[in-house]
Amino acid sequence: MxxxxxxxxxxxxxxxxxxxxxxxxxxxxxxxxxxxxxxxxxxxxxxxxxxxxxxxxxxxxxxxxxxxxxxxxxxxxxxxxxxxxxxxxxxxxxxxxxxxxxxxxxxxxxxxxxxxxxxxxxxxxxxxxxxxxxxxxxxxxxxxxxxxxxxxxxxxxxxxxxxxxxxxxxxxxxxxxxxxxxxxxxxxxxxxxxxxxxxxxxxxxxxxxxxxxxxxxxxxxxxxxxxxxxxxxxxxxxxxxxxxxxxxxxxxxxxxxxxxxxxxxxxxxxxxxxxxxxxxxxxFHGGPIVAATHVNPADILNAGYGIIVSMQGQRVIDEASTYVAKAKTLPRVTKENRAFQICDSNSKNPQLAGMIKKYTHLNSPFYQAETLEELAKLTDIPAEALIKTVNEYNDALKNNAPAQLNPPNTLKTPYAVETAPYYAFPFEGGMTATxxxxxxxxxxxxxxxxxxxxxxxxxxxxxxxxxxxxxxxxxxxxxxxxxxxxxxxxxxxxxxxxx
Ligand SMILES: Cc1cc2nc3c(=O)[nH]c(=O)nc-3n(C[C@H](O)[C@H](O)[C@H](O)COP(=O)(O)OP(=O)(O)OC[C@H]3O[C@@H](n4cnc5c(N)ncnc54)[C@H](O)[C@@H]3O)c2cc1C
The missing domain is CATH 3.50.50.60 (FAD/NAD(P)-binding domain)
Incomplete structure (x- = not known):
């Protein structure tokens, strides 16, 4: 040689x-x-x-x-x-x-x-x-x-x-x-x-x-x-x-x-x-990822706050499922293999501040807005669909029936999405290793x-x-x-x- x-x-x-x-x-x-x-x-x-x-x-x-x-x-x-x-x-x-x-x-x-x-x-x-x-x-x-x-x-x-x-x-x-x-x-x-x-x-x-x-x-x-x-x-x-x-x-x-x-x-x-x-x-092992920046959003997805919505504004996954299941499900239920974790400013969310810091530090786009209409505009999600989805979710929580939603939400303690500012963290389903x-x-x-x-x-x-x-x-x-x-x-x- x-x-x-x-x-x-x-x-x-x-x-x-x-x-x-x-x-x-x-x-x-x-x-x-x-x-x-x-x-x-x-x-x-x-x-x-x-x-x-x-x-x-x-x-x-x-x-x-x-x-x-x-x-x-x-x-x-x-x-x-x-x-x-x-x-x-x-x-x-x-x-x-x-x-x-x-x-x-x-x-x-x-x-x-x-x-x-x-x-x-x-x-x-x-x-x-x-x-x-x-x-x-x-x-x-x-x-x-x-x-x-x-x-x-x-x-x-x-x-x-x-x-x-x-x-x-x-x-x-x-x-x-x-x-x-x-x-x-x-x-x-x-x-x-x-x-x-x-x-x-x-x-x-x-x-x-x-x-x-x-x-x-x-x-x-x-x-x-x-x-x-x-x-x-x-x-x-x-x-x-x-x-x-x-x-x-x-x-x-x-x-x-x-x-x-x-x-x-x-x-x-x-x-x-x-x-x-x-x-x-x-x-294989799967997990969420922002493909363009390699930010790993698993912590915010695991936090138990907020909902996961598609680019069309629909909930697509049970928020209680593991981050592996979320990643493996996303390409099956969305055309783009892409969704947003929508959170409000619930002060109990232990991961929100850290996730904002992480996305900011790694220059990975995320969105913050005072209203859901504004958030929809920033994310290109149809506003009517996003607002309808959030309202349906909050109503289901009030009626103690989040498990009746489609897909169900089976979080042990789900929280309403109701306190501004609102956040949208984009992510994709990813493959870690075969x-x-x-x-x-x-x-x-x-x-x-x-x-x-x-x-x-x-x-x-x-x-x-x-x-x-x-x-x-x-x-x-x-x-x-x-x-x-x-x-x-x-x-x-x-x-x-x-x-
Ligand atoms: C985001 C992420 C986080 C992870 N975190 C963890 C963790 O915390 N703990 C854990 O246990 N695992 C973790 N893993 C999994 C772990 O990284 C892998 O299991 C591990 O790196 C596998 O090591 P390896 O030596 O088999 O292969 P690799 O590290 O993938 O190395 C293979 C090498 O072979 C070279 N190669 C390929 N083909 C050829 C060829 N024909 N000729 C010569 N060279 C070639 C490649 O260029 C590469 O350098 C993570 C994986 C990812 C993606």
């Missing part, structure tokens, strides 16, 4: 791709991302890792620490996957931090049961148990080996409880900070991270064992041989509309992308030719359609299928990427030693 310089990348026109999109998300500094990368003459590694996200970098570091020689191939000019968008919650149990804070009302068994419940008992039980059993160790590895700092735990309702360990982003997203720390740890170990190097094909021998990766580099196609194996850590397919349509239906393809525009389904494209068993392909991909076992080996493992092929993080179904306990995705990325590392080093 030759030398990749900032200049050659700029010449190829690739360095600028996506710069704007990830600007606010705490991506690694350009100095970290664009340092000259040398791989030397060797083209054979113990492990070839596709994708410099959480799973890929954790794997590379573990390969190195187990005595192996890894290489990370990253198609963009810097880590550009979902990890840098992540808030930075890591869901684990049995940690030192929990002990220090006197949190002792949880167990691995309870964690396992809750994960299975959230997945409607359809998450792979073995992967789920492995996660629950190894979560504390992964957390301590992040702290002790990688130097990740975590904030004080704040207890939350079911199913998070005292399990959410939030990374201190120090001004950027927790996920962005995690990637910075992982990159720094990789750099300190001399691990090559090759940017603008896109895996386009898996190499196999005559037994169809995976022996390496063919990648497109600025100099052209190059082969990277892997003695121990290849880890697919390229994220999911949330930004690939064709795959979303194929596996979930057109409505899902209309969701806004909450995360990276560069997680485009290479987990499927690379592994399908080897007959990898693709599982949970119609499953859950589907090649099925893995607890050794992170990819399983084929005949339930056999594909020798030399591993997957982890959003690239892998099996762990999540329906929903996930916040923080389990970064946790899963770390746990199974490192498992794959140990397997690949062991396999390489035997080769």
């Amino acid at each position: 030759g030398t990749l310089t900032r200049r050659s990348l700029l010449k190829s026109g690739l360095a600028a791709v996506g710069a704007g999109t990830v600007a606010m998300m705490g991506r690694p500094s350009s100095a970290e991302a664009a340092t000259t990368q040398k791989v030397g003459k060797a083209q054979t590694f113990d492990a070839v890792i596709v994708g410099a996200g959480c799973a890929g970098l954790a794997c590379a570091i573990e390969v190195h620490d187990q005595g192996g020689k890894p290489v990370v191939l990253e198609k963009m000019g810097r880590p550009s996957g979902n990890a840098i968008f992540a808030l930075g919650s890591v869901c684990v149990t049995g940690t030192r931090l929990q002990k220090e804070q006197g949190i002792d009302d949880d167990s691995v068994e309870q964690f396992y049961q809750d994960m299975m419940k959230v997945s409607l008992q359809r998450g792979d039980p073995e992967l789920t148990r492995f996660y629950a059993e190894n979560s504390a160790e992964a957390f301590h590895w992040l702290v002790d080996k990688i130097g990740v700092k975590f904030k004080k735990i704040i207890k939350a309702p079911y199913p998070r409880f005292g399990r959410i360990h939030r990374i201190d982003g120090e001004g950027i997203t927790g996920g962005g900070m995690l990637i910075r720390k992982l990159l720094a740890a990789a750099k300190a170990r001399g691990i090559p991270v090759l940017y603008h190097t896109k895996a386009v094909e898996l190499l196999t021998n005559l037994k169809m064992e995976v022996t390496g990766v063919r990648a497109l580099t600025p100099e052209g196609l190059k082969d990277f041989n892997a003695k121990g194996g290849v880890l697919i850590a390229s994220g999911g397919f949330s930004a690939n509309r064709e795959m979303l349509t194929m596996y979930m239906g057109g409505w899902a393809a209309n969701l806004a992308t909450r995360g990276s525009p560069y997680v485009t389904g290479e987990n499927i494209a690379l592994t399908k030719p080897l007959y990898a068993q693709l599982v949970h392909m119609d499953q 859950f589907g991909g090649p099925k893995i076992n607890v050794r992170a080996e990819v399983v084929n359609t005949e339930q056999q493992t594909i020798p030399g092929l591993y997957a982890a993080g959003n690239a892998a299928g099996g762990l999540f179904y329906n929903d996930y306990i916040g923080g389990c995705q970064l946790g899963g990427a770390t746990i199974f990325g490192r498992v794959a590392a140990k397997e690949m080093v062991a396999r390489s030693k035997k080769a």
Whole structure:
């Protein structure tokens, strides 16, 4: 592999791709991302890792620490996957931090049961148990080996409880900070991270064992041989509309992308030719988002105040449903996949001031008016329809019958929309991450359609299928990427030693 310089990348026109999109998300500094990368003459590694996200970098570091020689191939000019968008919650149990804070009302068994419940008992039980059993160790590895700092735990309702360990982003997203720390740890170990190097094909021998990766580099196609194996850590397919349509239906393809525009389904494209068993392909995590500015309005939607109206001025969703359900429903019940959270100035609303601050800070349009007529004008909602909807809602509350509305409002304590000024916060339904991909076992080996493992092929993080179904306990995705990325590392080093 030759030398990749900032200049050659700029010449190829690739360095600028996506710069704007990830600007606010705490991506690694350009100095970290664009340092000259040398791989030397060797083209054979113990492990070839596709994708410099959480799973890929954790794997590379573990390969190195187990005595192996890894290489990370990253198609963009810097880590550009979902990890840098992540808030930075890591869901684990049995940690030192929990002990220090006197949190002792949880167990691995309870964690396992809750994960299975959230997945409607359809998450792979073995992967789920492995996660629950190894979560504390992964957390301590992040702290002790990688130097990740975590904030004080704040207890939350079911199913998070005292399990959410939030990374201190120090001004950027927790996920962005995690990637910075992982990159720094990789750099300190001399691990090559090759940017603008896109895996386009898996190499196999005559037994169809995976022996390496063919990648497109600025100099052209190059082969990277892997003695121990290849880890697919390229994220999911949330930004690939064709795959979303194929596996979930057109409505899902209309969701806004909450995360990276560069997680485009290479987990499927690379592994399908080897007959990898693709599982949970119609499953994903959704959430509300303002697509243009990446403001996350979940807090105001969860606050329990106000109503959700379409561009036509009709209520379209039960305001009591979860933010995930709201996001997943919106593209089905509106043509535009867009609605407004309409709030009044009820002084009890705990999220109103914070949301005004957030939209303002991130330069994301929201609307404030002294009357509903004025609000309608600002938002382009037909005034007559908006006023009628608000009146119907307030009347239903007076008659104690909000559940009779269509759609029903089943908030335990609904509040009338009656105190000026009125606010309208626009949002769209969005996709956070896809859950589907090649099925893995607890050794992170990819399983084929005949339930056999594909020798030399591993997957982890959003690239892998099996762990999540329906929903996930916040923080389990970064946790899963770390746990199974490192498992794959140990397997690949062991396999390489035997080769
Ligand atoms: C808004 C948002 C908030 C979130 N918050 C949390 C949270 O708080 N806690 C949590 O647990 N999870 C959270 N998540 C989910 C979490 O970010 C992901 O699960 C996690 O980042 C997955 O990591 P990964 O390593 O699998 O993939 P990614 O971080 O997506 O990285 C994949 C990498 O592979 C590269 N790549 C893709 N194809 C190729 C190819 N062919 N060749 C080379 N490179 C390639 C991409 O460019 C990218 O850099 C959040 C997600 C979003 C969108």
